Amino acid sequence: MSQTHTHGPGTHPGHTHGPPPPPPPQMAMRPPDPLMQAVIEASFRPVNFALGPPENGSVLCGLHKLEKCEGCDVDYTGLNRLSRTLHSNSNLRCPPPPNMVNKQLSQAVVNTKEEGNALFKGGLYDKAIQRYTMAANIASQRPPWEHQILLREELATVLSNRAAAFLEIGDYISSLVDAEVVIQLRRNWSKGYFRKAKALLKMDRPKEAREAIQVGLAFDPDNKELQEILARIDHFLARREQGHQSNEMASPDPQSPIPPAS
């Protein structure tokens, strides 16, 4: 590797430098293999379908004229939704690259979530829940081709806050479910495990709460919030083990409401 010149992108050097480089990761725009093209062509099976509204812009099953049909084992809802989106945005000739982001929508999610946070801090938990639900619905209206991280973070944050609000009004099941969804959305975010543990403690399921915290700590070992709650759960379990139930029945979590994340 004594040469110091470079090859422009996409240019093919007429000489080599020592050992041959590894083959380029496919998609180097080679012409497609005609043999494989023939295989693909031979595997084609025509689909029996019908065109539906608006303006023949949707696909329905051929037999029953349904968008989603169990009898025909087809579901064209995703296809038709995208077709409608492309059709109604006539300035879009194709889905834009994922980094083209609808900033207005992001702002609407943030605003709605912050309204929820203000209501939460004022103790109006029911109203806060409504706002968080609305923020989640706005977020899920993002164009489907936008970078997944946007929807992921928006939903996780909003649902984490909603889990906290559900906990405050005593709806522990809804709180637990939201926490579970937060975990599924962002597996390495400590908040989901924290919310899950809080709900489980309220439901008097301290062992499961402990398990949730341990999973969270596996992702984020230095997380103070998780470490603290783990210590409290362990203290509580040890006391219970010793038979000190009588005046330790209160759940081991702090009594003050937890302010929403952000």
Next chain:
Amino acid sequence: MASILVPVLYIVLVFGGLWAFSSWYRKRNAAQVYEPYFPQHRERDLYISLLQKSDPPAPESLLKAALVRRAMTDVTRILRIREDKPALQILLQKGSIGDDLWSSVLAAEKEMETELLEVAAEANAYVEGWGQVIFQTASEMMANERMRALLERVPAMRSEAGECWLV
């Protein structure tokens, strides 16, 4: 009697099992070339069927949407191959799987290479440069759709969690 019966039974079970397996295995290998690794590519079939549609023809927005759905299936399959291949290679070296399964993965991989080139070329025919983006779009769309589906499942998850809680 019992002291003899036990080892005999053992031999019958072990060797009988082996014999049954190897004869089944040989018959199976002789009978088939190999099965395709993936089921029918229905999104590709639909896209091509839409292209062939006339009177009335499918509008372009629908064709483009169908091409994206085809690319989504492709992305799923590429990820599957990438995930399965190393594990299958180990199993092949150990002799735990036959050559037929291995051959079908390799064939699927080759077919997918051509499939990706074809989809990219189709995309570029609609909009110059779209072929470089369509698979990225497809993978974002899959992730976003999964998240929307998860959000829609929340009410069902609540009633399930509630039922567990009652028991």
